[in-house]
Amino acid sequence: MTARWSRAGRLLFLLGLLATAACGNREPLPPVADPRPVVRPEPGPSQEALRKARAERNRAANAVAAEALVKASAASTAQRDFYDRAERSLRAQGRLRRDRVPLDAPIDPETLTRDFIAIALRDEYGQGGMQAGGGGAPAPLRRWQDPVRFQIEFGTTSDVATRRAYRVEVGQFAARLAEATGHSVSLTDSGGNFIVMVLSDDERRAIGPRLAQLVPGIPPQDIAVMQDLDADNFCTVFAYSRGAAPVYSNAVALIRAELPPLLQSSCIHEELAQGMGLANDSPDARPSIFNDDEEFALLTRHDELLLKILYDPRLRPGMTRAEAEPIVRRIAAELLAQSL
Template structure:
């Protein structure tokens, strides 16, 4: 049997090794080894291998991949900006602007508690918007260049649409920080937000640490200390676990909302400011909403009643006359 023959071979080899040990004794050393120089540093330990994303992060990535596939299969997450099947009138545009620009989706400083549609005054940026892109340690290098390019292109588009100075790549001078971070970067995200806004309220900070799975991404805009209706800083969080289309959709919606279109409306179509997920990317109506918001004739702090006649005139000029 093969097992028996293998056993005899081991025994014979052991006998040879024993004989060699008895007949080939090494000579004692003739010189004392030199002492290790005191200035010689021991080699640095090898870096620990990257463990990769946690199981929780992997599960979340798989979940969002299924979500994207399901939405696309239903004809949702459209990228065409709207067409003949999505007409809207001047009246629709005015109504949607009121719902989206003069109301908040969530109550201020209260986390994810809905605002119940309470009207508020107009808010927007008056100074330049300087965006920067930052990454959690879990985000692979291969994805970072694509994310930077996405934000840079979109910032340029927002600048063209609004006529407002908006740029990306500001670095330390940024006032609109776009964080691509995942489940494994929660503490890093909270620390970064606390550094950017030291006096942030606990409910807002907690969003970055414990964002529920149902919330794909978020943006929080902060008012100027001397003017509650003028934005001075915004922070957007884009989940690193998102597949490409959901990732791009989050960038489009959150960066536009951070400019002042803070609410969603079920009647807005075609629009990304609608929770029905029909459109993934900024639509032609969304561009009109942004153009209205950044008209110099609309001032931060205006009520809708004050802004209504101005908006009516702007819409007529923008769309070539009444509908």
């Protein structure tokens, strides 16, 4: 699912203070008749009644705020139900597995080399966003040179708990990517070069102006792809380089806010890892998230090894398959020998 183009309250409580003055031993003044009727104040509400009233007001305010926060169109609500059913169905079929080293899918240097060539040196999409047939279009090796800084952008329908959970998960996954690649990868609050957008259906359709701000020079057709994303696409990622350079400078991933937890995590793993330079999917890659069969939900050891190969200093951005393959084969053999 990767595409790549080179074009680049506080409340203030006021307290009233009462002061009394003591008189000396003077004769008291004679009383002065007050023509106004004496009105004795009714007893005020008890402290308990006041506490209950405040609590009720707070509950009402919180309910209104929560309703506004999670407000979604009928289309977004229907999509949330659709993706819930999709996740349940996939899990019932034994898919969306979470095992990192599955015993039923051993790997060897030959299969690791084959999968790297298919995933890192081919593109799922060609120029103009058209899906490439025949396992993808041949492409040079691409990766990041600058440190990768993930920045998460939320729509207004994402509540505080959701935002906190996303930041924790993306931050942890960034550390895992950094360990696998040996490259600098982290989460930042601002100024990121890899934008992760978490949007509801309504928010996604109106994201154009903000997206153009976050990724200057992003092609209008890419914005259109995100705004019109097919319902069967849970998420997507676009990575960009400057001019024709094989080095990434910016990326943007889109994750639907309507996704249930496991599909959400699956999108974080796949799109952020693909945005590191593993741009293609392969039906032969196993055990891998870079396979459209959805057998595995989360990054596997096989996938970590692909990332480690991609950022090995013996490989250079721009290498063709003919140049890279013998080096990849040697690195794959070394990595698997180390794990024996």
